[in-house]
Amino acid sequence: MGKESVHSAYSNSDALKEAIKSGAHDAFVYIFNSHYDNLYSYALRILNNENDAGECVQSTFCHIWDIREKLDIKESLRSYLYKSVYNNSISIIRKNRALDKYEEKGLADLYFSRVIQSPDAEIRLTDSETRKEIIESINSLPERCREIFIKCKIGGLSYSEAAISMDISVNTVENQMSIALKKLREKLKYLIFF
Amino acid sequence: MYKESKKSIDSLLSGILSGKAGSSEVEQFAEWIKDSQNERYFEDYKQIWHTLNSAPAGEQMRDRSLESFLNYIDSSRRRQRFRRRALYWASSAATLIIMAGLYMLLWVYESGGDHNKLAFSKLRYNTDTIKVELSDGSVVNPLRVKTSTSLLSDLIPNEKGKEQESRELNYLNRIKSKTDSSDTLKYNAVTIPPGERFVVVLSDGTKVYLHSGSYLRYPVSFGSTSRDVTLDGRAYFDVSKSKVPFIVTTEDMKVEVLGTSFDVEAKKSALKSSVILINGSVKVHIQGISRIINPDEMFSFNREIRQGSVTTVDSKAMTQWKDGILALREISFNDMLECLSNWYGVDIVNRSSVSEGERFYGKFDRENIEAAIKTVALNAKVRYRIEKGRLIIVDYK
Numbered sequence: 001m002g003k004e005s006v007h008s009a010y011s012n013s014d015a016l017k018e019a020i021k022s023g024a025h026d027a028f029v030y031i032f033n034s035h036y037d038n039l040y041s042y043a044l045r046i047l048n049n050e051n052d053a054g055e056c057v058q059s060t061f062c063h064i065w066d067i068r069e070k071l072d073i074k075e076s077l078r079s080y081l082y083k084s085v086y087n088n089s090i091s092i093i094r095k096n097r098a099l100d101k102y103e104e105k106g107l108a109d110l111y112f113s114r115v116i117q118s119p120d121a122e123i124r125l126t127d128s129e130t131r132k133e134i135i136e137s138i139n140s141l142p143e144r145c146r147e148i149f150i151k152c153k154i155g156g157l158s159y160s161e162a163a164i165s166m167d168i169s170v171n172t173v174e175n176q177m178s179i180a181l182k183k184l185r186e187k188l189k190y191l192i193f194f
Numbered sequence: 195m196y197k198e199s200k201k202s203i204d205s206l207l208s209g210i211l212s213g214k215a216g217s218s219e220v221e222q223f224a225e226w227i228k229d230s231q232n233e234r235y236f237e238d239y240k241q242i243w244h245t246l247n248s249a250p251a252g253e254q255m256r257d258r259s260l261e262s263f264l265n266y267i268d269s270s271r272r273r274q275r276f277r278r279r280a281l282y283w284a285s286s287a288a289t290l291i292i293m294a295g296l297y298m299l300l301w302v303y304e305s306g307g308d309h310n311k312l313a314f315s316k317l318r319y320n321t322d323t324i325k326v327e328l329s330d331g332s333v334v335n336p337l338r339v340k341t342s343t344s345l346l347s348d349l350i351p352n353e354k355g356k357e358q359e360s361r362e363l364n365y366l367n368r369i370k371s372k373t374d375s376s377d378t379l380k381y382n383a384v385t386i387p388p389g390e391r392f393v394v395v396l397s398d399g400t401k402v403y404l405h406s407g408s409y410l411r412y413p414v415s416f417g418s419t420s421r422d423v424t425l426d427g428r429a430y431f432d433v434s435k436s437k438v439p440f441i442v443t444t445e446d447m448k449v450e451v452l453g454t455s456f457d458v459e460a461k462k463s464a465l466k467s468s469v470i471l472i473n474g475s476v477k478v479h480i481q482g483i484s485r486i487i488n489p490d491e492m493f494s495f496n497r498e499i500r501q502g503s504v505t506t507v508d509s510k511a512m513t514q515w516k517d518g519i520l521a522l523r524e525i526s527f528n529d530m531l532e533c534l535s536n537w538y539g540v541d542i543v544n545r546s547s548v549s550e551g552e553r554f555y556g557k558f559d560r561e562n563i564e565a566a567i568k569t570v571a572l573n574a575k576v577r578y579r580i581e582k583g584r585l586i587i588v589d590y591k
Contacts (some may be wrong), residue, residue: 036260
């Protein structure tokens with residue numbers, strides 16, 4: 001929202017697209033600054049490697065610079081950027097041979113239809129109420145409870161691994177987990193997750 | 195029991211989304227998700243995972259990235275100008291052939307998508323400049339010398355204010371000043387750092403193309419009885435015909451000609467020195483023995499076993515470097531990287547396990563390090579990354 005003032009230099013999205021086409025320096029700086037963080041975060045969750053993610057987003061912008069004259073963006077600029085990062089990520093994944101474990105079993109479809117976060121899904125999630133609610137609910141948990149929840153649920157650690165990593169007993173981990181799950185279940189009823 | 199099973203599912207899903215899952219876990223996941231209830235669970239899990247894993251890039255990272263991006267914009271403008279000029283000299287394609295066992299692989303690199311260029315802008319190029327040491331001991335950069343400044347008494351550069359951008363130093367039109375006496379020759383020496391090349395036209399009209407990482411010492415004006423120069427490194431000589439013999443002295447040999455074109459590679463630190471003849475004939479003096487070399491022959495001297503040998507080569511192809519194309523043949527991976535490092539003026543660190551037995555053949559355009567490295571990576575099946583300005587070559591996995 002704070003970026004609105006910068007945006008005012010381009011009265012509307014068509015003007016911004018035109019400015020990009022013509023290679024206006026400030027237009028590129030503007031789209032870079034307003035989208036970099038989200039695009040990086042998105043690429044990082046596909047690539048799971050910070051270097052690759054940084055390089056992916058940067059090279060996406062460079063590519064857009066290279067082809068600026070030929071650009072004809074029908075959709076929103078934002079959705080174009082997410083799609084570009086997505087495509088670029090896939091070529092990096094292929095280069096890294098990270099898909100081999102799917103492809104050798106004929107499961108590449110599974111990866112593309114279920115596992116990878118599509119640009120549309122990412123934009124939907126970013127704008128969604130669900131996302132806000134998840135963050136609020138998690139933040140409402142006591143600190144240690146939250147840490148244990150994230151380690152086990154998101155990081156995939158077992159209770160005993162979490163216990164060792166935090167230097168606490170497995171019992172504590174179990175207790176904290178059930179507190180976390182109980183509270184989250186109340187707040188996020190519509191997720192069958194818990 | 196319930197908790198344990200949930201836990202192992204979460205751990206499986208976490209592994210799937212974070213890319214850490216191995217192929218047996220991928221199979222397990224494929225089986226598990228066939229159940230529609232599980233599929234819904236996964237969709238929910240995925241939302242939470244993506245929400246809670248959204249790590250912001252951090253201001254420092256964004257700023258650094260923006261800076262590189264802006265550099266890229268600037269350098270792409272420069273590159274466009276540069277590329278047009280480069281095309282004039284050589285096709286912008288790098289080719290590399292590897293022979294590995296029985297099969298042979300040929301790959302012609304085409305510079306198509308440019309969007310990975312960026313990483314290459316982070317390479318740290320050699321910053322040493324070409325240096326000319328004058329007879330009074332002072333050292334100048336010939337590329338910076340404005341022709342109007344007659345700061346150089348030795349040097350009367352290309353007449354009429356022609357720009358030195360041509361990377362050439364011309365002594366041809368040098369008029370001997372009265373103070374010159376015929377028996378005390380004044381010497382200049384030029385040092386070419388990695389990544390650079392340079393041409394010197396000597397006072398007799400002989401044109402010397404100097405390879406990256408070379409040193410040549412020569413008289414500002416040749417005397418009437420001999421034409422002597424000293425070389426460390428590699429140079430291609432186009433010698434003007436004259437009755438006065440032209441002699442190139444290196445660490446361990448003397449190459450004597452009357453008028454011809456030839457290539458001398460004699461780096462003090464290298465294991466091998468060689469002479470390649472394009473036309474005419476040359477005489478190589480080494481270890482008290484003289485040897486005549488014919489066109490399309492290469493004389494190589496192995497310093498370790500102190501033995502020389504003559505082989506037939508395609509001399510034109512082997513000396514294309516003078517026109518900006520480095521041709522390598524039957525060279526090991528490490529030697530190739532060393533050549534490329536010198537040619538492009540960048541540090542290359544080899545951390546791969548490419549066998550020393552493999553032999554590489556390739557041609558590399560001076561202007562396009564990116565195409566070169568990509569071609570090498572593809573053919574040698576290695577990956578590369580840029581770390582602190584250096585190019586690091588690593589194994590694929």
